[in-house]
Structures are given as C-alpha cells and as structure tokens.
Amino acid sequence: MALSPVISRLIEALRCLPGVGPKSAQRMAFHLLQRNREAARELARVIEEAVAAVGRCESCRTLSEGALCPVCASPRRDPLILCVVETPADMAAIDASTGYRGMFFVLMGHLSPLDGIGPAELGLDQFERRLDGGGIAEVILATSATVEGEATAHYLAEMVRERGIRATRIAQGVPMGGELEFVDGGTLARAIAARRDAS
Amino acid sequence: MALSPVISRLIEALRCLPGVGPKSAQRMAFHLLQRNREAARELARVIEEAVAAVGRCESCRTLSEGALCPVCASPRRDPLILCVVETPADMAAIDASTGYRGMFFVLMGHLSPLDGIGPAELGLDQFERRLDGGGIAEVILATSATVEGEATAHYLAEMVRERGIRATRIAQGVPMGGELEFVDGGTLARAIAARRDAS
CATH class of the missing domain: 1.10.8.420 (RecR Domain 1)
Incomplete structure (x- = not known):
C-alpha cells in the first residue's frame, strides 16, 4: 500500500x-x-x-444548541399552528422556502414498527402534552409522501382530531415545473383525484 | 433561520x-x-x-507521515525504475491497480507557467539530483493525458534523455471496455496513429 x-x-x-x-x-x-x-x-x-x-430542542425536538431552538425561542412565530415534520432538514427546508411562520414539531423519523420505531421513539407523548397544553388551532402534517410518512400522518391526524383540533395534510400533486409526460403515474392519479376548481 | x-x-x-x-x-x-x-x-x-x-516524503515528495513514505521505505521495490506522477492520488492508483513495483516521484502538479508553477514548484531540482545520483535505468512519465500533462512529460523527457537514461511515456488509446462508438475523436485518432502489430 x-x-x-x-x-x-x-x-x-x-x-x-x-x-x-x-x-x-x-x-x-x-x-x-x-x-x-x-x-x-x-x-x-x-x-x-x-x-x-448540539442537543435537542426541549419544545420541538429538533437539533439545537440551546434548550430552545431559534424557531421555538422566537417571539415572532405564530403559536396557533404546529407543523409536524420528520427531520430537522425538513424543518429547515419548510422554514427557508415557504411563508410558514408557525411552530414545528420534529419526529426524528417516522412510524416503522419493523425497525422498532413506535410512538415513544417519535416523542408522541411529548406531542400529546403539547396538544393538551391548549392554544393550538391547527396541526399541519408535513411528513413525507411515502408509505411510512402517510401512515405516520394518518396516526397523528387521529390524535389531533380526538382533541377537537384541525388536522391538515400538505397538498400532493404535480410538482412545480413538472411536465406531465415525465410525472409518474401514482402522482398523476393523485393529482387528478385531488383536482380543484380552476382559479 | x-x-x-x-x-x-x-x-x-x-x-x-x-x-x-x-x-x-x-x-x-x-x-x-x-x-x-x-x-x-x-x-x-x-x-x-x-x-x-502528514508532511512530504523526502525522497518522492508524496504526502507521508514519516520522513520516507511506505513505498520509498520498502526494501522490496525496484530502484532501477522511477515513475513520475502528478499527484499522490495518481501514485496510489498506479500502485493499487498495476503490477508496477518500482519507485515514484510525485510532482504535486504540472507545469503551468500562467499559474506560476514552474520547475522549482514541481521539485525538479530534487528530480535532477535523483537522476544524477545514478542507479536509474528508466523513467516512466505518467503525467495526465492533458495539454499540461503532455507538456510536463515532454519537458521531463528532455531532462531524462540528456542524462542517457531511457524515458518512456504511458500508452494512450482506447480505454478498457471502451465501445468505439462512444470514444472521443481525439482518443480514436491517437489509437489509430499508435497502432501496434496484433498479437
């Protein structure tokens, strides 16, 4: 060598x-x-x-230097809306490229019973306490559009609705700039099924 | 953020x-x-x-922890042949995938007067001393097949031949597995020009 x-x-x-x-x-x-x-x-x-x-933010579980991450520590965020994501990278992406200015909750994964990842591993006890603490009007479920992400969103939606809180899911359909010819069939089917009145 | x-x-x-x-x-x-x-x-x-x-090997100039790199320190290498390469990565590649068991000399670049890289920057004074030290029968010029690599090989070949030592250049032609249809014109032209008797 x-x-x-x-x-x-x-x-x-x-x-x-x-x-x-x-x-x-x-x-x-x-x-x-x-x-x-x-x-x-x-x-x-x-x-x-x-x-x-770097540890975890006490409030939203993202990776954070302080006890609270910059988002949770900010007085300018809207505490009425909570957006649930799978990873700190998803949180950073939504924060950087959308107008969303509510709070976040980071699962650090998705439900995956075969890998031993259940509600406890995703901090859903902490999520429940947050819902029960009051003051939340809407929970946006922004998990991935994968089988596991969908299952996780479904599970969370139940928890949220049980408490009389509105649960929403991010829209799925044809991505921006997506030429229909090259969009996969599953996405196209969903885009047709979830069609809306033209504006 | x-x-x-x-x-x-x-x-x-x-x-x-x-x-x-x-x-x-x-x-x-x-x-x-x-x-x-x-x-x-x-x-x-x-x-x-x-x-x-990590510093430089005193003998071949490659990156090395000790004063001599493992190749220069090895008693099993053939001291009669010296292979000149541009980078430590080139040296590692030749050592790992060819049967070459001679010595190396690493230029750490190629001649590039516009960037201020001349003979001194490539350690050619040290290279000359090595040639003059005797005991070298052949110098293989394994610089890249780029314009700068060719110019550097040409310059070195002169230095080597002046001292009555054999200077060789690595073969250029169609790469292994290269389907002719997808090989660039320059490479094809060189492969035709440098054709050899079929074995």
Whole structure:
C-alpha cells in the first residue's frame, strides 16, 4: 500500500459521511492535506464543537444548541399552528422556502414498527402534552409522501382530531415545473383525484 | 433561520470538502449530529492528527507521515525504475491497480507557467539530483493525458534523455471496455496513429 497509515485512517473516517464512497473519501483526504490544511483544522474544530454543544430542542425536538431552538425561542412565530415534520432538514427546508411562520414539531423519523420505531421513539407523548397544553388551532402534517410518512400522518391526524383540533395534510400533486409526460403515474392519479376548481 | 449557529457553521465548514455544495453539506451535518456522533468525533480526531502528522516524503515528495513514505521505505521495490506522477492520488492508483513495483516521484502538479508553477514548484531540482545520483535505468512519465500533462512529460523527457537514461511515456488509446462508438475523436485518432502489430 502506497499510503501512510494516518492517511488511510483519514480516508476511512471520511466514509462516515453520507454519500461518500472510497473514491470520494480519498479525493477529500488528499484535498484536505494538499491544499487546505487550515480549512481542515477548522472543520475538525467545528465538528468537535457541534457534537459537544448540539442537543435537542426541549419544545420541538429538533437539533439545537440551546434548550430552545431559534424557531421555538422566537417571539415572532405564530403559536396557533404546529407543523409536524420528520427531520430537522425538513424543518429547515419548510422554514427557508415557504411563508410558514408557525411552530414545528420534529419526529426524528417516522412510524416503522419493523425497525422498532413506535410512538415513544417519535416523542408522541411529548406531542400529546403539547396538544393538551391548549392554544393550538391547527396541526399541519408535513411528513413525507411515502408509505411510512402517510401512515405516520394518518396516526397523528387521529390524535389531533380526538382533541377537537384541525388536522391538515400538505397538498400532493404535480410538482412545480413538472411536465406531465415525465410525472409518474401514482402522482398523476393523485393529482387528478385531488383536482380543484380552476382559479 | 431555523438552524442553531453552530449547526450553520458546521454546514459551512463541510463545504471545504471537494464536490460538497450547500445541500450535501447540510445533509452531512444532520447525519453526523443525528446518527453518528461517535464517528463524527473520530473524524475530527483523525483530521487533526493527519494535518499535524502528514508532511512530504523526502525522497518522492508524496504526502507521508514519516520522513520516507511506505513505498520509498520498502526494501522490496525496484530502484532501477522511477515513475513520475502528478499527484499522490495518481501514485496510489498506479500502485493499487498495476503490477508496477518500482519507485515514484510525485510532482504535486504540472507545469503551468500562467499559474506560476514552474520547475522549482514541481521539485525538479530534487528530480535532477535523483537522476544524477545514478542507479536509474528508466523513467516512466505518467503525467495526465492533458495539454499540461503532455507538456510536463515532454519537458521531463528532455531532462531524462540528456542524462542517457531511457524515458518512456504511458500508452494512450482506447480505454478498457471502451465501445468505439462512444470514444472521443481525439482518443480514436491517437489509437489509430499508435497502432501496434496484433498479437
């Protein structure tokens, strides 16, 4: 083997990143060592710091440095609406690209009994306490449009409606810019079934 | 913004990796924090260690932990042949997938006068000393098949031949598994020009 042991270990360690195979890991390792040592040091520092500092938001369960995440801590958000998402990435995407300014609840996954992920793992006890605490008029179910996401949304909708709170599901249909010819059949069928009066 | 400051900084820091844009950086950051904190800590540790420990091999200039890289330190390599490559990655690729068991010399780039990369930056003084030291019968020029790589190979070939040493260039032609229909014209032209007697 032509590589020093610590370089091999660096390549191996970089493979913990999602989507990084042996080839990209090697490319990243050489890049860090050949051209960008200061950035490499900074990356190591920030990873350490983030792993040590980041926990869960007490209110919405997203990844957060403080006890409350920036959204839950903000006085400008509308506390009447609660949007339930599967991951912190989904929360960031909705916050960044929609006009939504209500609160969030992050499941950190979806119901998946075969993988041992049930209501307790998704913090649904905390979700119930939040609903029972009052002051929530609508819960938007923004789980993925997958089988598991749909099942999770269905389960949550029951919990929400039982308490006399409005439960809504994000719209499904043809994506923006979607040419019908290239949209899959399932999506098309749903878009026809959920058609609305033309505006 | 829905993200804690340290998470934003982690996303930013991950973008120093080659081929990592804002979306992948975010995905990597969430992956490290949600699922893989032990691997994240290990990654930080190994980056720090590699950046501190890895320098250049005194003999071949590749990235190395020790004064000599594993190849230069090995008593089993053939000291008669020297293979010149542009990067440590090229050296690793040739070592891993060919039967080549000679020595290497790593330029860490190619001649590129417009970018201020001349003979000194590529360690050609060290290369000359190595040639003059004697004991080398052949120099394989394994720089890339690009304009800069060709120019560099040409320059090095002169240096090598001046000293009465054999200079060879790696073969160029149709790659393995390459269907002729999809091979570019330049490669095809070269493959025809460099044709050999059929075996």
